[in-house]
Amino acid sequence: DAKTTQPPSMDCAEGRAANLPCNHSTISGNEYVYWYRQIHSQGPQYIIHGLKNNETNEMASLIITEDRKSSTLILPHATLRDTAVYYCIVRLMIKAAGNKLTFGGGTRVLVKP
Protein backbone atom coordinates (compact mmCIF):
# COMPACT_ATOMS: atom_id res chain seq x y z
CA ASP A 1 0.00 0.00 0.00
CA ALA A 2 1.15 3.53 -0.75
CA LYS A 3 2.38 5.56 2.18
CA THR A 4 0.80 8.79 3.33
CA THR A 5 2.21 11.94 4.88
CA GLN A 6 0.18 14.01 7.33
CA PRO A 7 1.10 16.89 9.64
CA PRO A 8 1.57 15.53 13.16
CA SER A 9 -0.80 18.01 14.76
CA MET A 10 -3.05 20.95 14.16
CA ASP A 11 -5.40 23.15 16.12
CA CYS A 12 -8.82 24.28 15.02
CA ALA A 13 -11.32 26.76 16.40
CA GLU A 14 -14.70 25.45 17.42
CA GLY A 15 -17.33 26.22 14.81
CA ARG A 16 -14.81 26.77 12.04
CA ALA A 17 -14.00 24.40 9.21
CA ALA A 18 -11.05 22.08 9.75
CA ASN A 19 -8.99 21.22 6.66
CA LEU A 20 -6.76 18.19 7.13
CA PRO A 21 -4.20 17.60 4.36
CA CYS A 22 -2.73 14.30 3.27
CA ASN A 23 -0.06 13.54 0.69
CA HIS A 24 -0.04 10.18 -1.10
CA SER A 25 2.20 10.84 -4.06
CA THR A 26 2.83 7.14 -4.82
CA ILE A 27 -0.81 6.11 -4.90
CA SER A 28 -1.75 3.63 -7.62
CA GLY A 29 -4.89 3.46 -9.69
CA ASN A 30 -6.29 0.59 -7.60
CA GLU A 31 -5.91 2.33 -4.27
CA TYR A 32 -8.68 4.17 -2.45
CA VAL A 33 -8.17 7.01 0.01
CA TYR A 34 -9.75 6.29 3.40
CA TRP A 35 -10.06 8.53 6.44
CA TYR A 36 -10.57 7.29 9.98
CA ARG A 37 -10.36 9.01 13.31
CA GLN A 38 -9.67 7.77 16.80
CA ILE A 39 -11.04 9.61 19.77
CA HIS A 40 -9.12 8.95 22.96
CA SER A 41 -9.75 5.46 24.39
CA GLN A 42 -12.13 4.52 21.59
CA GLY A 43 -11.89 2.37 18.49
CA PRO A 44 -11.11 3.91 15.11
CA GLN A 45 -14.16 5.41 13.47
CA TYR A 46 -14.68 5.35 9.72
CA ILE A 47 -15.26 8.82 8.26
CA ILE A 48 -15.21 8.71 4.48
CA HIS A 49 -13.41 7.27 1.48
CA GLY A 50 -13.00 7.91 -2.21
CA LEU A 51 -11.21 6.87 -5.35
CA LYS A 52 -10.93 9.95 -7.53
CA ASN A 53 -14.11 11.97 -7.20
CA ASN A 54 -14.83 14.29 -4.31
CA GLU A 55 -17.11 12.76 -1.71
CA THR A 56 -19.38 14.14 0.99
CA ASN A 57 -21.34 12.53 3.78
CA GLU A 58 -22.89 13.63 7.05
CA MET A 59 -19.52 13.75 8.77
CA ALA A 60 -17.14 15.32 6.30
CA SER A 61 -16.08 16.08 2.76
CA LEU A 62 -13.16 14.54 0.93
CA ILE A 63 -11.41 16.50 -1.78
CA ILE A 64 -8.99 14.51 -3.96
CA THR A 65 -6.72 16.33 -6.38
CA GLU A 66 -6.99 15.50 -10.05
CA ASP A 67 -3.63 13.70 -10.07
CA ARG A 68 -4.70 11.83 -6.89
CA LYS A 69 -1.41 12.61 -5.18
CA SER A 70 -3.02 14.44 -2.29
CA SER A 71 -6.34 14.90 -0.58
CA THR A 72 -8.00 17.06 2.06
CA LEU A 73 -10.53 16.05 4.65
CA ILE A 74 -12.88 18.86 5.57
CA LEU A 75 -14.84 18.94 8.78
CA PRO A 76 -17.28 21.75 7.99
CA HIS A 77 -18.07 22.93 11.52
CA ALA A 78 -15.65 21.53 14.04
CA THR A 79 -16.92 20.80 17.54
CA LEU A 80 -15.03 19.88 20.69
CA ARG A 81 -16.11 16.28 20.11
CA ASP A 82 -14.08 16.25 16.90
CA THR A 83 -10.85 16.33 18.89
CA ALA A 84 -9.12 13.13 17.82
CA VAL A 85 -6.28 11.63 15.82
CA TYR A 86 -7.20 11.57 12.13
CA TYR A 87 -5.71 8.95 9.85
CA CYS A 88 -5.40 9.14 6.09
CA ILE A 89 -4.89 5.68 4.60
CA VAL A 90 -4.56 4.43 1.06
CA ARG A 91 -5.87 0.95 0.60
CA LEU A 92 -5.39 -1.55 -2.19
CA MET A 93 -8.68 -3.10 -3.18
CA ILE A 94 -8.01 -5.63 -5.91
CA LYS A 95 -6.89 -8.61 -3.93
CA ALA A 96 -7.94 -10.18 -0.67
CA ALA A 97 -4.57 -9.85 0.98
CA GLY A 98 -4.60 -6.14 0.36
CA ASN A 99 -7.81 -5.51 2.25
CA LYS A 100 -6.17 -4.54 5.50
CA LEU A 101 -5.67 -0.95 6.62
CA THR A 102 -2.16 0.24 7.47
CA PHE A 103 -2.21 3.12 9.93
CA GLY A 104 0.49 5.78 10.05
CA GLY A 105 0.96 8.44 12.69
CA GLY A 106 -2.05 10.51 11.72
CA THR A 107 -2.79 14.12 12.59
CA ARG A 108 -3.66 14.97 16.17
CA VAL A 109 -6.44 17.55 15.89
CA LEU A 110 -7.31 19.68 18.87
CA VAL A 111 -10.50 21.69 18.60
CA LYS A 112 -10.36 24.71 20.88
CA PRO A 113 -13.30 26.71 22.24
Place this chain on the structure above:
Amino acid sequence: NAGVMQNPRHLVRRRGQEARLRCSPMKGHSHVYWYRQLPEEGLKFMVYLQKENIIDESGMPKERFSAEFPKEGPSILRIQQVVRGDSAAYFCASSPRRLQQERYGNTIYFGEGSWLTVV
Protein backbone atom coordinates in the same frame (compact mmCIF):
# COMPACT_ATOMS: atom_id res chain seq x y z
CA ASN B 1 -18.30 1.54 15.30
CA ALA B 2 -21.82 0.19 15.55
CA GLY B 3 -22.12 -3.53 15.30
CA VAL B 4 -18.63 -4.92 15.93
CA MET B 5 -18.80 -6.34 19.43
CA GLN B 6 -15.74 -7.06 21.49
CA ASN B 7 -15.50 -8.62 24.89
CA PRO B 8 -14.29 -8.34 27.45
CA ARG B 9 -13.77 -4.58 27.32
CA HIS B 10 -11.21 -4.78 30.09
CA LEU B 11 -9.19 -7.79 31.13
CA VAL B 12 -6.55 -8.14 33.82
CA ARG B 13 -4.21 -11.10 33.75
CA ARG B 14 -1.19 -12.10 35.80
CA ARG B 15 2.04 -12.87 34.03
CA GLY B 16 1.97 -16.39 32.64
CA GLN B 17 -1.80 -16.64 32.34
CA GLU B 18 -3.78 -16.85 29.12
CA ALA B 19 -5.89 -14.08 27.64
CA ARG B 20 -8.78 -14.70 25.27
CA LEU B 21 -10.35 -11.82 23.44
CA ARG B 22 -13.57 -12.28 21.50
CA CYS B 23 -14.95 -10.44 18.53
CA SER B 24 -18.34 -10.72 16.86
CA PRO B 25 -18.33 -9.00 13.47
CA MET B 26 -21.09 -6.84 12.13
CA LYS B 27 -24.07 -8.70 10.73
CA GLY B 28 -23.32 -9.89 7.23
CA HIS B 29 -19.55 -9.45 7.60
CA SER B 30 -17.32 -12.46 7.15
CA HIS B 31 -13.88 -10.82 7.26
CA VAL B 32 -12.26 -10.05 10.61
CA TYR B 33 -9.11 -8.10 11.41
CA TRP B 34 -7.21 -7.72 14.66
CA TYR B 35 -5.07 -4.71 15.54
CA ARG B 36 -2.99 -3.90 18.58
CA GLN B 37 -2.26 -0.49 20.06
CA LEU B 38 0.45 -0.27 22.67
CA PRO B 39 0.27 2.64 25.12
CA GLU B 40 0.97 5.95 23.37
CA GLU B 41 1.66 4.17 20.07
CA GLY B 42 -0.11 3.68 16.77
CA LEU B 43 -2.39 0.94 15.56
CA LYS B 44 -0.55 -2.12 14.27
CA PHE B 45 -2.13 -4.77 12.10
CA MET B 46 -1.92 -8.29 13.49
CA VAL B 47 -4.05 -10.70 11.49
CA TYR B 48 -6.80 -10.91 8.88
CA LEU B 49 -9.20 -13.84 8.84
CA GLN B 50 -12.16 -15.13 6.93
CA LYS B 51 -14.37 -17.89 8.22
CA GLU B 52 -12.09 -20.86 9.02
CA ASN B 53 -9.16 -19.30 7.16
CA ILE B 54 -6.25 -17.07 8.05
CA ILE B 55 -5.63 -14.77 5.10
CA ASP B 56 -2.78 -12.61 6.37
CA GLU B 57 -0.95 -13.06 9.67
CA SER B 58 2.06 -10.96 8.80
CA GLY B 59 1.65 -8.83 11.94
CA MET B 60 1.26 -11.60 14.45
CA PRO B 61 4.09 -12.25 16.91
CA LYS B 62 5.64 -15.61 16.16
CA GLU B 63 5.07 -17.07 19.59
CA ARG B 64 2.24 -17.13 22.11
CA PHE B 65 -0.31 -15.40 19.85
CA SER B 66 -2.97 -17.15 17.80
CA ALA B 67 -6.24 -16.23 16.16
CA GLU B 68 -9.18 -18.12 14.82
CA PHE B 69 -12.52 -17.39 13.21
CA PRO B 70 -14.58 -20.58 13.29
CA LYS B 71 -17.54 -21.37 11.10
CA GLU B 72 -19.82 -20.69 14.04
CA GLY B 73 -19.20 -18.18 16.79
CA PRO B 74 -16.93 -15.20 17.32
CA SER B 75 -13.35 -14.68 16.31
CA ILE B 76 -10.90 -15.34 19.14
CA LEU B 77 -7.49 -13.77 19.71
CA ARG B 78 -5.59 -15.90 22.14
CA ILE B 79 -2.45 -14.85 23.99
CA GLN B 80 -0.70 -17.56 25.95
CA GLN B 81 1.68 -16.96 28.87
CA VAL B 82 1.11 -13.23 28.86
CA VAL B 83 3.91 -10.82 29.72
CA ARG B 84 3.77 -7.19 30.76
CA GLY B 85 4.62 -6.10 27.22
CA ASP B 86 1.33 -7.56 26.02
CA SER B 87 -0.55 -4.84 27.90
CA ALA B 88 -2.33 -2.95 25.16
CA ALA B 89 -5.64 -2.19 23.52
CA TYR B 90 -6.69 -4.86 21.03
CA PHE B 91 -9.12 -3.78 18.35
CA CYS B 92 -11.19 -6.02 16.15
CA ALA B 93 -12.67 -4.90 12.86
CA SER B 94 -14.87 -6.45 10.22
CA SER B 95 -15.83 -6.02 6.59
CA PRO B 96 -18.28 -7.63 4.18
CA ARG B 97 -17.58 -10.51 1.83
CA ARG B 98 -16.23 -9.29 -1.46
CA LEU B 99 -19.45 -10.23 -3.22
CA GLN B 100 -21.35 -7.96 -0.86
CA GLN B 101 -19.15 -4.91 -1.20
CA GLU B 102 -20.71 -1.58 -0.64
CA ARG B 103 -21.04 0.79 -3.52
CA TYR B 104 -17.49 2.10 -3.43
CA GLY B 105 -15.59 -0.58 -1.64
CA ASN B 106 -15.19 -2.86 1.27
CA THR B 107 -15.31 -0.56 4.28
CA ILE B 108 -13.80 -1.84 7.51
CA TYR B 109 -15.56 -1.03 10.77
CA PHE B 110 -13.93 -1.26 14.19
CA GLY B 111 -15.12 -2.30 17.59
CA GLU B 112 -14.49 -0.38 20.79
CA GLY B 113 -11.54 -2.51 21.78
CA SER B 114 -10.43 -4.81 24.57
CA TRP B 115 -7.95 -3.37 27.05
CA LEU B 116 -5.56 -6.00 28.38
CA THR B 117 -3.52 -5.25 31.49
CA VAL B 118 -0.89 -7.72 32.59
CA VAL B 119 0.18 -7.42 36.22
